Every structure is written in C-alpha cells, then in structure tokens.
Amino acid sequence: MRKKNWLLLVLALVLSVFLAACSGGSEEGEGTDEGNTESESEGTTEEGGEEAAEVEQILRITDSTEIPTMDPQLSTNTVSSQWLGATMEGLYRVGKDGEPEPGIATGYEVSDDALTWTFNLREDAVWSNGDPVTANDFVYSWRRAVDPDVGSEYGPYMMGGVIKNANEVASGDLPIEDLGVKADGDYTFIVELEKPTPYMESLATFTTFYPMNQSFVEEQGDQFGLEADTLVFNGAFVMSEWNHGEGWVLKKNEDYWDSDTVKLETIDVKVTKDVPTNVNLYNNDQIDRTGLTADFVDQYRSNEEFKTVLNPGVFYLKFNQTRNEALANVNIRKALATAFDKEGIASTILNNGSIAAGGLVAKKFVSDPDSGEDFREINGDLLPYDVEKAKEYWKKGLDELGTDSVTLEYLTGDTETSTNISAFMKNQLETNLEGLSLDIKQVPFKERLRLDTAMDYDIQAAGWVPDYADPNTWLNMWVTDGANNKMGFSSDKYDSMLEKANNELAQKPNERFQTFLDMEKLLIQEEAAIAPMYQEGVAQLWKPYVKDVFKNLIGPEYSYKFAYIEK
Amino acid sequence: MARYIMQRIFYLLITLFLIATISFFLMKLLPGTPLTAEDKLSEEQREIILEKYGLNDPEPIQYVNYLGRLVQGDLGISFQFDNRGVTQILMNRIGPSAQLGVQALVIGTILGILLGLLAAINHTGFLDYGSTFVAVMGKSIPSFVFAGLLQYFVGVKLGWLPVALWDGFEYSILPSIALMIFPLATAARFTRTEMLEVLGSDYITTARAKGVNELGVVFKHGLRNALIPLVTIIGPLAVSLMTGTLVIEQIFAVPGLGEQFVSSVMTNDFPVIMGTTLLFAFLFVVIILIIDLLYGVIDPRIRLAGGDK
Numbered sequence: 001m002r003k004k005n006w007l008l009l010v011l012a013l014v015l016s017v018f019l020a021a022c023s024g025g026s027e028e029g030e031g032t033d034e035g036n037t038e039s040e041s042e043g044t045t046e047e048g049g050e051e052a053a054e055v056e057q058i059l060r061i062t063d064s065t066e067i068p069t070m071d072p073q074l075s076t077n078t079v080s081s082q083w084l085g086a087t088m089e090g091l092y093r094v095g096k097d098g099e100p101e102p103g104i105a106t107g108y109e110v111s112d113d114a115l116t117w118t119f120n121l122r123e124d125a126v127w128s129n130g131d132p133v134t135a136n137d138f139v140y141s142w143r144r145a146v147d148p149d150v151g152s153e154y155g156p157y158m159m160g161g162v163i164k165n166a167n168e169v170a171s172g173d174l175p176i177e178d179l180g181v182k183a184d185g186d187y188t189f190i191v192e193l194e195k196p197t198p199y200m201e202s203l204a205t206f207t208t209f210y211p212m213n214q215s216f217v218e219e220q221g222d223q224f225g226l227e228a229d230t231l232v233f234n235g236a237f238v239m240s241e242w243n244h245g246e247g248w249v250l251k252k253n254e255d256y257w258d259s260d261t262v263k264l265e266t267i268d269v270k271v272t273k274d275v276p277t278n279v280n281l282y283n284n285d286q287i288d289r290t291g292l293t294a295d296f297v298d299q300y301r302s303n304e305e306f307k308t309v310l311n312p313g314v315f316y317l318k319f320n321q322t323r324n325e326a327l328a329n330v331n332i333r334k335a336l337a338t339a340f341d342k343e344g345i346a347s348t349i350l351n352n353g354s355i356a357a358g359g360l361v362a363k364k365f366v367s368d369p370d371s372g373e374d375f376r377e378i379n380g381d382l383l384p385y386d387v388e389k390a391k392e393y394w395k396k397g398l399d400e401l402g403t404d405s406v407t408l409e410y411l412t413g414d415t416e417t418s419t420n421i422s423a424f425m426k427n428q429l430e431t432n433l434e435g436l437s438l439d440i441k442q443v444p445f446k447e448r449l450r451l452d453t454a455m456d457y458d459i460q461a462a463g464w465v466p467d468y469a470d471p472n473t474w475l476n477m478w479v480t481d482g483a484n485n486k487m488g489f490s491s492d493k494y495d496s497m498l499e500k501a502n503n504e505l506a507q508k509p510n511e512r513f514q515t516f517l518d519m520e521k522l523l524i525q526e527e528a529a530i531a532p533m534y535q536e537g538v539a540q541l542w543k544p545y546v547k548d549v550f551k552n553l554i555g556p557e558y559s560y561k562f563a564y565i566e567k
Numbered sequence: 568m569a570r571y572i573m574q575r576i577f578y579l580l581i582t583l584f585l586i587a588t589i590s591f592f593l594m595k596l597l598p599g600t601p602l603t604a605e606d607k608l609s610e611e612q613r614e615i616i617l618e619k620y621g622l623n624d625p626e627p628i629q630y631v632n633y634l635g636r637l638v639q640g641d642l643g644i645s646f647q648f649d650n651r652g653v654t655q656i657l658m659n660r661i662g663p664s665a666q667l668g669v670q671a672l673v674i675g676t677i678l679g680i681l682l683g684l685l686a687a688i689n690h691t692g693f694l695d696y697g698s699t700f701v702a703v704m705g706k707s708i709p710s711f712v713f714a715g716l717l718q719y720f721v722g723v724k725l726g727w728l729p730v731a732l733w734d735g736f737e738y739s740i741l742p743s744i745a746l747m748i749f750p751l752a753t754a755a756r757f758t759r760t761e762m763l764e765v766l767g768s769d770y771i772t773t774a775r776a777k778g779v780n781e782l783g784v785v786f787k788h789g790l791r792n793a794l795i796p797l798v799t800i801i802g803p804l805a806v807s808l809m810t811g812t813l814v815i816e817q818i819f820a821v822p823g824l825g826e827q828f829v830s831s832v833m834t835n836d837f838p839v840i841m842g843t844t845l846l847f848a849f850l851f852v853v854i855i856l857i858i859d860l861l862y863g864v865i866d867p868r869i870r871l872a873g874g875d876k
Contacts (some may be wrong), residue, residue, distance in 0.1 A: 065830065066822075068603070069649040076604040151619050153604040156612045171611055226651055244659045245822030246733050270732050272820040276715065280723050280730045446599030446835060449606055467607075483609050 055567045057265040059546060059560065060287045062272045066245050071225040072210035073145045073152045078557055084207045085556025086250060086267070087233040091119050091138070091189070091204040094555045096548075096562060098364075100201040100469075104133055104211065104234070105189075114196035114507050115164075119204075121187040125257045127213050128233040135183035137211035142181045142191075145208050146170040158208045158467065164192040196506030199470035205555045206468060236262045236561040247271055250560075263564035279541075288546050292539040294351040305541045308353025312362045312553040314474075315463040317531040322488035324458045326406045330528060331397030336459070337383045337524075337531030339390035339432040340425055346534045349420050353537025358382055359520050360474045362466065362535050365553055369509040375471060379517055382524040383531060387432050394433045405435040411457035414442045418461065421533075425461075452486050460487075461533070469554050471516035472502065478523055478530075489529040494522055575859070579852045586848040587841070591633060594840050595626050601646035601835040620646070633841070642845075643838030647831060653842040656827065661846070663733055664816065664823035667742050668808045675747030676754045676801065680794070683758025688785065690763060698755055705752025711814045714745035718818065731820040742819040746811055750804045757800060761793035795866045802858040806851050 069080050072088060085094075091108075095101035105119040125133040145155030146169045159166035164180025180192030193200075203209060216224075216232045223230045228242040236258070237250040247270035252262050272278050275293045282290040292300060300306045319336070321328045342356035355363065358381030366375045398404055410425065412418045422440045430436055438459075443451065451457050464484075466473040477484040480495050497519050505512040523529050542549075545567045550559040599605060600617060608616070617623045621632065636643060642653035679702075686698040721741060722730035729738045765771065766789055774788050813825035824843060831839035 062820075066648070068647055071649060074649040148615055148619070151616050153602055153608055153612075153616065156609070157604065157607045160609070160612075171615060222650060225649075226655075243822070244656070245826065270820065271822065272731065273817050273826065274731075274820065277718065277731045277818055277820055280718055281732070284723055284726070284730050286730065286732075444598070444833075446597065446605075450598045452606075484606065 055545075055565050057263055057565050058268060059264055059266070059549075059563060059565065060268045060270075061289045062270050062278055062281070062287055064271070064273060066271055067242075067248065069225060070231055070239070072207045072212065073141060073150060073155055074225075075207045076153050081207050082556045082558065083239070083248070083250075083269075084210065086235060086237050086560050087231075087239055087253070088207070088210045088235040089125075090206070090210045091121075092201050094205050094552045094559060096550055096559070098550070098552055098554075100205050103205070105204070115193045117191045117193065117200055118184075119189040119191070121189060122257060123187055125234060126255050127216070128238050128253060128255055129213070129216060130255070131213055131215070132186065133211055133213075133234050134186040135189040136186070137213055138189045139181050139183050140214040140217075141210060141212035143169075143176040143179050144212060146179060147176050148172045152208070154208045158203065158206060161194055162197050162203070164194050166194070195503060198506055198509060198512065199468050199472065202469040202554065207555075237264075237267060245271060258561075262561055264560060267560060282541055288543040290541050292352065292541065294349070297351045297539050300539075300541060303541065305544060306539070307542055308537050308539050309551045310353065310355065310362075310364060310553075311465075311536040311538060312365055313463050313465040313536040314357050314360060314362050315461065315533045315536065316357065316360065317533065318452075318460040318462050318487045319529065319531070320455055320457055320460070320487045321529075322455055324408060326397070326401060326408065327458060329397045329400055331393045331400065332406070333528035333531070334383070335390045335394035335397055335433055336429060337528045338386050338393070340428040341385050342533055343385070344428075345421055345424060346537075349424055350417065350534065350537070352539040354534045355537060356381075357532035357535045358384075359524055359532055360464075360530065361471050361516075361520060362474075362553065365466065366469055366471055366513075369513055375513075375517070379520055382521060383528060390432055391434075394436075398435065405437070407437045407439065409439045409441055409458040410461070411441050411443065411448060411451060411459065412461040413448060414444050418442060421461065455486050455488065463536075466554060471513075471520075475516055475519050475523070476502075487529070489523075489527070491522065491527065494519060497522070572860070575856055579856060582852050583845065583848055587634070587637065587845060588630070590841060590844045591630050592626070594837060595629075597832075597835050599835055601837055603647070603834065637845075642842040645831075645836055645839050647834045647836040647839065653838045656839060657824070657842055657846055660822060660824045660827050663739075663821050664809075664812050664825065666739055667746055667812055667815070667821065667823065668805070670739060670743040671746035671808055672750055672801070672805055674743070675750035676804070678747070679751040679754025680758045680790075680797070682751070682755040684762060684785070684790065686755070686759040687762035687766060695759075698759070702752040702755040702759075705748045706756070708748070710745050710749060710811050711818060713748055714742070714815055714818045717741050717745055731818070733819075733821050738819075742815050742821055745818075746808060746815050749807060749811065753800065753804060754797065757797055758793060761796055762789060765789050765793045795862075798858060798862055798865060802855050805854050809847055809850065
C-alpha cells in the first residue's frame with residue numbers, strides 16, 4: 001500500500017505541473033496586458049512629438065480565399081481582380097470618385113464613326129523588371145484574352161461584340177492577328193470596334209484589358225503567374241511574397257509612374273475564411289479591417305469603427321414564363337413582386353448595410369450624363385411593396401387563370417442567407433396572397449446554374465454583379481433568347497429599344513440614358529418580368545487610423561493607391 | 568513477413584484503385600462544369616473551353632485518360648487555380664495539416680493514456696471522476712466549439728497565444744489543442760477500461776503475490792497489456808483527425824489541405840478533388856498497414872504468417 005501511495009504522488013505531481021503551467025500563464029497574461037497599455041501610451045507621445053510622418057505605412061488586412069490566379073486574362077473573380085488591380089494598371093483605372101481616370105493612357109481620340117479609338121500612352125510607365133510599357137504590350141494581352149489556346153473565360157465575354165472580330169477569333173475562325181487592335185509605334189494603341197461603345201473607358205479599367213509584358217510572359221512559359229517571382233507588374237504595388245493559402249505581401253512599386261502618390265509601403269494580406277476569427281484578430285489589433293456577418297452587426301453597430309459599404313450586386317426574383325402558366329400572367333407576376341417586404345429583407349434579415357432594390361440597375365452606379373442624377377434616383381422604386389395592390393393583382397390574375405390556388409417552386413441557393421430569405425419569402429407571399437403555396441428548393445450554386453440554363457424552375461432567386469459602368473450590363477441580359485435571359489421573357493419593344501441604345505444612340509449619351517431608363521420601366525414596372533429584392537451591402541470594422549481606402553463599384557473592390565496610415 | 572507485406576501492399580493498391588474509380592464517377596455526378604464564369608459564357612465559348620480540357624469526351628474515356636496520367640504520377644492541372652499543378656498545390660498545403668495532425672495525435676494520445684492510467688489507479692476516487700469528466704466532455708463537445716472557446720479566451724482575452732494565422736510553432740499550439748481533445752478523450756476512456764480489466768486479472772495478483780513492486784505491476788505488467796488494444800484505435804483516430812482538420816483549419820486560418828478540399832468540391836475543380844481524395848485515401852491505408860504490422864510486433868500472440876495456410 002505504501003508503494004501505491006508513492007506512485008499516486010508521482011502522477012499527482014505530473015498533473016500539478018500541467019496545472020501550474022496554466023496558472024503561471026495567467027500572471028504572464030496580465031503582464032502582456034500592461035505591455036499593451038504601455039505601447040499605446042508611447043504611441044500617443046509620438047503623435048504629440050509631431051512625428052506622425054514616421055508611422056509605419058503598413059496595412060494589415062485579410063481576404064477570404066487564396067488568389068485563384070494572377071494572370072489578368074484568366075482572372076474571373078473578385079479576389080484576383082482585387083490584387084491584380086493593386087499591382088497592375090490598364091489604359092484607364094478607377095479613380096477616387098469611382099469614375100475611370102487615365103492610367104497608362106493619357107487620353108484618346110475617337111473617329112467620327114466612333115469605331116476607332118486611338119489611345120495615347122504615357123512614355124514614363126515601366127514594368128517592375130525595367131522594361132517600358134508599350135502599345136505592343138496591349139496588343140499582345142488583348143489578343144491573348146481571346147486566343148482559344150489561352151482559354152480565357154472573360155476574354156470572349158468582355159470583348160465579344162465589342163472589339164472587332166473578337167468572337168471570330170475566340171471561336172478559332174480567324175487568326176488572333178485579325179483582332180481589331182494594333183500598335184502605331186511604342187506609344188499609340190489603336191482599337192477598332194464592332195459597334196460604338198460609349199463605356200470603353202470603363203472597360204479599359206477591367207483586368208481582362210490589362211497589358212502584358214510579352215517577353216517576360218514567354219520567358220516564364222507555363223510558370224508565368226504561379227509565384228511572386230514569375231510575375232511582373234506595372235501598377236502601384238508589387239507582390240513581394242506569395243505564400244499559397246496563407247497570404248501575400250505587397251510592397252510599394254518604386255518604379256510606378258505615379259509612385260509619388262502612393263503612401264503605403266506594405267500591404268500584408270492573410271487568408272481567413274471564418275468571420276468570428278477575423279473579428280477576434282481585429283479586436284486583438286492584428287488586422288486593420290474585418291467584415292461582419294449579420295449576427296455581429298448588432299453588437300458593433302454603435303461602435304465608431306463600424307461602417308457599411310454598398311456593393312454593386314443586385315438580387316432579384318426571376319419569373320420563368322415557360323414552365324408554369326401562372327407565371328405567364330402579368331398580374332400574377334406583379335402580385336408576387338409587390339407582396340413581400342423588401343425593406344424587411346435588407347434591414348432585418350441581411351442587416352449588413354444592404355438596401356431594398358427599387359429596380360435592376362444598382363444605386364450609385366451610373367448617373368444622368370447631363371444632370372448627374374443617379375439612375376436609381378430617377379427611376380425610383382418601380383414595384384414598391386404594397387400588400388393591398390398585390391392582393392388586387394393576385395385576384396385579377398387568378399380570375400384570368402380561372403383557378404383559386406397556385407403552387408410554385410422557389411429555387412434558391414444553399415447558403416445561410418438563402419435559407420433565411422426563402423423562409424421569409426414563403427411566409428410573406430403565402431400570407432399575403434391567398435391560395436398560393438410556395439415550394440422552396442435549395443440547391444448548390446452550380447446546380448442552380450444548371451437548372452437556370454435548362455429553364456427548369458418557376459421562381460428563382462438570382463443576382464447579378466456588373467462588370468462595367470453602363471446600364472447595358474444589366475439590361476442586355478433580357479433580350480429575347482439572351483444567354484442570361486433563361487426565363488422566357490420576350491418583348492419586341494424591349495429588343496428594339498436595346499438595339500437602338502447600342503447602335504444609333506451610341507453617340508448620344510442623353511437619349512441613350514433615357515432609353516435605358518425606359519427599358520427598366522418596361523421590364524419591371526409594366527411586365528414585372530423580374531422582381532427586385534435588394535442591393536447587397538457589407539458591414540465592416542475599420543481601424544480609425546486607416547485613411548483613404550476607396551471602395552469601387554466596378555473593377556477591383558478597393559483602391560489602395562491613395563491609402564495611408566495616420567496614427 | 569516479407570511475403571505478408573508484399574501481399575498487403577498489393578491489396579493497398581487495389582483499394583486505392585477502387586477508391587479512385589468510385590470517386591471519379593461520383594465526382595462526375597456533380598452538376599456543372601469547372602468553369603468559374605460559367606454564367607457569363609455563351610454556349611459556343613463554353614464548348615470551346617471544355618473541348619480544350621478534354622471535358623467533352625465521354626466519361627469512361629476521361630476516366631481511362633485520368634488513370635493513364637495517374638499511373639505516370641501526373642495529377643493534372645487545377646481549374647480553380649489556373650495552370651497550377653495539383654501536385655504543387657498538395658505539396659504547398661500538406662505541411663501545416665501534417666504538423667497539426669501529428670502534434671495532436673502524439674500529444675493527445677500520450678496525455679490520454681496518462682489520464683486513463685490515473686483514473687484506473689485511483690478507481691472510484693477523485694482523480695477517476697475528474698478524468699472521466701474530462702473524457703466525456705472531450706468526446707461530446709464538438710472540436711469547433713472548443714476551438715472557438717480556446718480562440719476567444721486563450722487568444723483574445725488572455726493573449727497568451729496567437730488568435731489565428733500561421734507563422735511559426737506558437738501558431739500551431741491552439742489548433743493542435745483543439746484537435747487533440749478527441750484523441751485524448753478516446754485514449755483516456757480506453758486506457759481506463761483496459762487498465763481496470765488488466766489490473767483485476769489473475770497474473771497481476773500473481774505478480775503482486777510474488778512481491779513485484781507497484782511501479783512494476785502498473786507499468787510493466789499492467790500498462791503494456793492494456794495498451795495493445797489501444798494500438799487498434801490509433802488508426803481510426805488518425806483518420807478522424809484528418810477530417811477534423813477541415814473545421815479547425817478554417818477557424819484558425821491554417822493554410823492546410825482541408826480548406827483546399829472543400830473549395831475544390833465547391834468549384835468542381837476535378838483534378839484537385841481527385842488529388843486530395845487520393846492523398847487522404849493513401850494516408851489512410853498506409854496508417855492501417857502500419858498499425859497492422861505494429862500489432863504483430865507489440866503482441867507476440869498475433870502471428871501474421873499464420874494467416875495464409
């Protein structure tokens with residue numbers, strides 16, 4: 001027995017070492033806290049000593065995923081676009097106010113028929129390996145975008161029908177040399193178009209249209225773009241480290257033509273997927289920005305570091321007019337579109353700065369060329385929430401159909417947001433419209449696309465994120481048999497208005513703008529072909545010392561070129 | 568023994584082949600294509616790109632092509648990360664996952680055994696109830712809840728260890744602890760039960776009667792025998808860690824394989840799905856093989872060669 005006790009004692013000692021390690025730690029922890037306070041007060045002294053200029057110019061942020069590609073012509077998503085945007089520059093770039101401003105180009109001349117654009121390039125722009133940025137770099141990259149051997153997805157989508165012969169080159173019917181681009185000397189770049197394109201400046205800010213250094217790309221071969229040292233840059237920053245899956249580091253590009261404007265020395269980006277993790281890192285002063293999900297918003301709403309920003313993505317219901325006869329009836333569509341509380345979705349369910357959408361074209365996206373008034377302000381809410389009216393439409397619609405009950409399928413995504421919104425919609429629509437029953441069908445994104453293409457749904461919750469600053473990106477989707485229509489909407493009037501806007505009115509900005517306003521009214525107010533729901537917002541916390549990071553509605557999500565740290 | 572090992576390696580290859588085949592055809596049931604801007608492409612363009620990657624071929628032909636390349640050690644090129652080789656992606660990501668897995672398995676099992684031992688020796692005493700409590704908590708609290716608590720209290724409130732991210736050994740401590748809770752609890756419960764059974768058996772009584780000291784009884788005669796069955800569960804434990812890392816890596820922003828696996832499935836990145844699946848399968852069968860071989864080494868009663876007559 002005596003020996004057994006001894007053994008117990010040994011084991012108890014082992015355990016107590018662990019326990020001691022824990023309690024010992026707590027003292028250290030307090031010590032660290034004190035350390036933090038001290039360093040904070042040091043910071044204050046520095047400021048008092050007017051040495052603010054010596055604050056380290058480093059921005060520490062996170063992104064939601066590894067960068068899929070740093071090849072401008074292969075880029076298809078917001079993460080690639082963001083970091084290409086920070087390190088590269090096209091003919092134009094998105095300026096502080098969100099409008100395109102000259103980048104590598106200093107300006108352009110347009111021919112009388114508006115089909116030939118001649119861009120003059122600045123002569124002081126260089127690549128980070130020292131080569132000058134020339135017109136040939138644009139010829140090379142624009143051809144690359146539609147080269148079937150490169151296999152760009154966005155190239156044919158952005159250039160098709162815009163740049164001369166882009167579709168024919170992309171489908172392999174013409175050699176890439178036949179694309180309507182050429183260099184006249186080193187600093188003149190000439191583009192021929194299929195049709196007048198008033199939003200050319202905006203297109204020129206997009207990643208697909210960025211230049212590429214031909215000799216560098218060819219030298220790297222299939223290694224191009226895979227690592228930080230197989231990339232070459234001509235933008236405000238260069239990527240100095242790329243640790244796949246973990247993060248990447250951008251440094252100020254000293255060779256950038258406008259490097260005097262750039263104040264940040266370093267942007268340190270880490271990959272984090274989890275919002276609570278991000279919030280913890282933010283509260284621990286390890287990062288300078290975090291996104292917030294709806295459940296965090298209430299907790300931080302009154303915090304002065306809390307901000308909401310608007311994204312350009314607009315979400316809406318598509319009514320498939322070909323599968324269920326009820327949805328071919330305009331009164332039924334109007335009833336469905338006005339019987340749910342859009343405000344409720346935006347402010348209660350999403351609770352992240354999202355706003356109710358009055359129409360399809362996003363707010364703060366395009367404005368009247370004359371008065372500068374916002375497209376959305378002019379057209380307003382085309383189908384406002386109005387239960388009484390909805391009930392009238394519903395009754396009228398049911399009478400026309402000769403029935404008193406309708407069952408519809410509601411197709412939506414499988415995310416948490418989709419689940420919450422579809423539950424809300426089911427409740428609202430079934431309560432407000434008597435005789436309606438809604439079957440919710442939640443599927444993964446790729447499956448929803450498949451069902452969309454097959455037009456195998458009744459109502460679908462869908463969204464659109466625009467690629468360039470022109471109402472055309474929203475409104476050309478609904479042309480009869482358009483690739484993104486997929487809901488059987490067809491209107492001769494609508495088609496001819498679109499045709500007119502993009503051809504004879506292409507050089508008459510005011511009339512063109514008015515035509516787009518009318519098209520949206522026709523699509524939504526008269527036809528209720530789609531029912532706008534909300535424009536997406538993002539709730540964030542930003543450390544107060546981060547200044548002048550601009551949020552863009554097109555192109556790269558944020559501009560870091562002008563940002564600086566002021567403690 | 569050599570013959571047995573050869574035989575097992577042959578079975579291992581058959582298993583991997585079956586897994587590759589089943590995964591390949593299951594994966595092809597996923598809706599959609601690996602194209603990332605599918606919704607913006609015209610049908611003609613979609614066809615051109617699918618043709619380029621050989622995705623328009625009938626599935627059996629795609630399968631044969633895939634196997635052909637696989638045998639040559641070529642796992643293909645990712646769609647999601649344009650032009651990046653799958654092998655390169657897996658090599659980039661396996662390090663952190665392996666480090667977490669090994670740390671959690673080794674430390675978790677050792678601590679678990681200690682805890683189980685304490686409980687068995689102090690049967691129905693305070694230490695027994697204490698360790699049983701820890702073990703039950705460890706088995707029933709999901710690791711992501713535990714991870715969240717650790718992150719908040721140890722990382723944010725106390726500031727002892729990094730909240731998340733991956734930048735050196737100290738960054739691996741919290742995720743390893745979150746991950747080790749399950750093997751720790753399992754090993755503790757297992758050791759306790761086995762130990763109690765062994766300590767009650769006749770040969771222990773004999774040993775005590777012969778005057779072997781208590782340390783000798785517990786460690787030499789008791790623990791060694793109690794541990795043999797534990798070896799069996801290390802295999803499944805190692806596998807449960809592989810799946811456990813999916814969540815833990817996300818919470819602690821660890822650039823490991825788990826995250827890669829999930830995102831490849833979400834984007835229909837076929838070559839990466841296959842590569843990751845095969846890697847997990849390979850690790851799994853190898854661990855099982857090692858455990859089986861170890862079993863024979865630890866316990867002389869199990870004679871391998873006797874298996875084939």
